[in-house]
Amino acid sequence: MAYDRYVGICHPLRYTVIMNPCRCGLLNLFSLFISLMDGLLHTLMMLRLSFCTNLEIPHFFCEIAQIIKLSCSDNFIDNILIYIVVCIFAGVPLSGIIFSYVHIVSSVLRMPSSGGKHKAFSTCGSHLSVVSLFYVTAFWVYISSAVSDSPRKTAEASVMYTVAPQLMNPFIYGLRNKDMKEALKKLISGIAVL
Template sequence: MGLSDDPELQPLLFGLFLSMYLVTTLGNLLIILTISSDSHLHTPMYFFLSNPSLADVGFTSTTIPKMMVDIQTHSRVISYGGCLTQMSIVTLFGCLDSLLLTVMAYDRFVAICHPLHYSVIMNPRLSGLLVLVSFFISFLYSHLHSLMVSQLIFFMDVEIPHFFCEPSQLFHLACSDSSTNNILIYFLGAILGGVPLTGILFSYTRIVSSILRVSSTGGKYKAFSTCGSHLSVVCLFYGSALGVYLSSAVSNSPRKNAVASVMYNVVTPMLNPFMYSLRNRDIKRAMQKLLRRTA
């Protein structure tokens, strides 16, 4: 059903989402290209940074292009198989983003709290394994969503009050009893949301404790600046997700919940490249080199 039924708003929505999608895609791809083209950035920290950028591109590419096509063609139809596929991919990349932020927090914890052993602990094999495990867990979680929704019974024509196939909306629209599925999804969501967030908070508790023991002001500033961009992204990611959850719990309007979820699904992936590049001198320096070489 999209975000609005007003015909006069459709061109505005199309232009707004097209611009946000282009900024998100180009910004994240620029981060990936910058890291891959500069040998000085071939470290675990920047390897982990490039993976969330790739996940953000996949996340937004699953929802926004479909929405823009619907606006242009004045058709808001999606097939049953297409809906399941979209839901599965959105769940995959959303969960992957959460797990990768946790992996990045662990990387910063090792770099600041155990700097002498950093190169030994965060070796290329462990770095690749952490990303692979994160992807595997996310794949299982998204596959579980698809299996549960595929077991439900729906009417032939269903109106989804959202701009993409959001899992909780599909559970509410099912004809068959979905209470067990809802409990299971909320339980797994609490685990896959709560455990990574707990890991991030634990890592930063140890990081702050370690930084406060540093005697020099310059050393403290350097350590804080190393974690600043990641901490900003964590606050934006979990803050927007919590905001969407609270708004859905308080508001009974599905359309308002869809508007609130734009922050989590569109705005956050768009702002991530700016947070990583504007607060990181190495990234900015590498980008300038890349742009000069391209020019």
């Protein structure tokens, strides 16, 4: 999405040439391939672990860090692999997002009309809010699991980064619609009257 926004704002006249269906398909296939390779890598690493008697995961879903904690065998390599993969899969996209938004902000600030600036910033604001929500909560999961050993707090944070951004998407992107804004204003004014 950051690349799409970058091309749409920084190169608006060449958007259809740059973001053609072939390139969109390749970006989707690349994302799918990377995700499959990550899943396969972690699955193969899990196969070499042995597990003790306690096989209950104190979590809502089968997260890799919780599975590693249940292992009786040495899991040092698995923990190192997790941190390397997190750095790559979180760091590379985050740096790409930051790079694209630096270019977007510099392009928007060079725009002569304030209406164009407002439209560009409002378009990017919704994307940045969802991305920020995801990265902050995901970062919190890994930091909280490293600092505290509370499975409950880790589970709550995991739900936040897996559910909250997807739950917030319709609201964040819906509030860009005039009808949604008017309905929200009526709802808030109705509540304020009560």
